[in-house]
Amino acid sequence: MNVQIQPPRTPAEAALIDAFGERLSLLPGNGEVTLKRDAAIEAIKAGLPTRRVEAWHYTDLRRLLTAVPPFDATAAATPVAPLIEGSPVLALLNGTASKAAAIEGVTVSAVSEKLGDGTYAPALGPQDADDAIGALNSAFVADGWLLNIADGTVLEKPIELQNVQAGGQVHARFAVKVGAGVTATIVERQTGTGSALVSSVDNLVVGEGSNITWVIVQEQPDTATHLGQFNAWIGKDAKLTLFVMNTGGKLVRQEIRVVTKGQGSDFQLRGVNLLAGDTHTDVTMVLDHAVPHTGSREIVRNVVTDKANGVFQGRINVHQIAQKTDARMACNTLLLSDEGEFSTKPELEIFADDVQCGHGATVTEIDRNHLFYLMARGIDEKTARGLLVKAFVAEVIEELEDEPVVDALEALLHNWFQTHG
């Protein structure tokens, strides 16, 4: 039939390709690393994904990514106070790893080192044809943190990974390898100032019997573009709880790709998206139940105000051998403005028969009966609405087991409502 003609490059695509030409010699690593970078930029040269690419159906990156800021070597970013007081902080300031804090039971190294000696090369490259974030990040990644948590380590305080920038472009990596029998909480902060373009890829391997909580707090300024990706492989009898909170950014895509690798593993996702202004925020999850006897629960709550555009795509793949899978996914949205938009696509793809899988999705405004109940008790409408919306979101946060983390997240929630409520 017809020959697929590649449309002309957008200014953003052209800017990325030009930037790669200029940056390559400055980026750490050569040999294998350079080959991987060259291969990754090819994917960008083939064009950014459009809505015709199913995985990007609601986030047409080609159309939405209108401008790409240049790299800014002079930008000075300063670390922010940790979410939990006293947490050891590993900061990445404008794309460069600062001095590492010493944490007992944890070996820390900078990604730039491992890129320099070529040992990080295998982790580079897009994972599949839909992986535009992986491609962009692999082409440009300069630094980040590598953590190795030893068997049996129990961390008292969460480790905080910070990616802070002041405009320009930043491409970061956080790779964490967790041994067996570890209990730890990791907080990832994505913040900064100015209209930056950020790509940040996390790779987490959870060892046997470990219990890991990972909290992503994305509060970029409302002019920034944030492209995040969280990859995790969960080992035998291990548990991973991922909490994602998006409160900022102009164009945000947070991908979550999780594989249950060991029998008896469990994945929990809790998401809170507070969308205001004209943000376009997309949370996309692909969960693979790859072995028998694994479980998962995903609950995502969204509040859409102003002209915000929210997206949640969640796909649960149950492989043929993954019998006895128990997977549930729910996505609930409060659409509070007529100019706002919310789209969701919860998918189930199931090849095993002895499974229990379900998903539910709702989009609605505040229940009038609930509102009436509160107003009948003398609470004014604005306060009553605020209470209900907050309760809708707080429910998800309260489920986390770590009390200081819950308190800190509730404080963030409170702040958001102060400015946007």
Place this chain on the structure above:
Amino acid sequence: MPAVQDTIDRVRKIDVDQYKYGFETEIETDKAPKGLNEDIIRFISAKKNEPDWMLEWRLGAFRRWLTLEEPTWARVEYPKIDFQDIHYYAAPKNQSGPKSLDEVDPELLKVYEKLGIPLREQEILAGVQKEQPGEFEEAGDNVYKSGRVAVDAVFDSVSVVTTFKEELAKAGVIFCSISEAIREHPELVKKYLGTVVPTTDNFYATLNSAVFTDGSFVFVPKGVRCPMELSTYFRINEKNTGQFERTLIIAEEGAYVSYLEGCTAPQRDENQLHAAVVELIALDDAEIKYSTVQNWYPGDAQGKGGIYNFVTKRGDCRGKNSKISWTQVETGSAITWKYPSCILRGDNSQGNFYSIAVSNGYQQVDSGTKMIHLGKNTKSRIISKGIAAGFSQNTYRGQVSAHRKATNARNFTNCDSLLIGDQCGAHTVPYMEAKNSSAKFEHEATTSKISDDQKFYVMQRGIPEEEAIALIVNGFVKEVIQELPMEFAVEAQKLIGISLEGSVG
């Protein structure tokens, strides 16, 4: 429930992959040469004695089609179709269009008798008299026997006969083949054809617009409640042909019509293409009920042969308070690619979609619906039940969207999948898009197998395993079966039993 017992008996009687309607009839046919080009379209148009505007319409669609690409987003796999290797027109000889029953080739009538579709009105009437209420298990092979149904019989590319025309005409209802409508009622066809599914809509719909050969036309005028069920029976008989039918149903202000569609094809090793377009238009306060029992040849146990069923069905609730319901039972076809949809344009309009999709062997089903809320206070409901067995893949794909002005749009979606066997797949891909804060959308989906608890519960009451499974499956699909007209409900229940044969137990 007697029908359940009946299903089980039937399942027992029949061996694996015995397709009941797989016979072929030797009938002399008049065929267009293989291939697709403007001359073939002129040939079809000339065969149908169509006016010039119709030919131009077809050619326009064809030129558009040349620029389109086959869609690949559905979860179906098949070798590339050679569109030049198909006869686009095949008609029984000496058959220029529907005639009175006495003139129809007796061979053809035999085909329909064999299929259980009586075309002789007297027989149908006699059937009604004989029938006692509550005897559905006796209704057996003849699904239409228990009620008075007007039938339009489409054989390969042409409509061979339409029954009860006079009686319907008395009520003001026009029920005829679309080719006849183009000749006799051009003003109506011109006004409505292609207004719901435009010629530019999608690859298969555009192809259909260029080469459609026949189909049914229904026009129910203002305030008329159609006095009987209308039905079209599609039969593919000829080798190497494609069937491209086009159905257009219009219900004017306050009208009501219930329409049924059935289809079968002979058992063959090669795949045959069926690309239909159905357009429904409901004006103010009108209601259209459209039911399908799709039973095209699904291919053999090895997945060889079978019909490719690529269909575009769409209803337009154009007027206020209008209502369109789609009910479908999908058990046949090697590949099903079908999304009966509703455009809820009129204020307070309502769209429903009830579906059972059963797949076995190597069948692939990618089906679902679109509910597009445009008007105020519009409501839609989607109930979809997928049952996958054998090596089949069964996908629900649906979209619900509320546009900016669709205040108080309301949707409820429920799609459940049942897996029988560990080699099949069940998938759910719902899209929800809300652009209005007063919209209220709810979606729920589950996938599971028949739980051991359920099976145990039934079996401990002395019911053998196979029957227990059939009972649970029938319970699973009950919500949809209830929406079907009575005659179809019985047939549908039987079909489900047959389709699952070989996978139960």
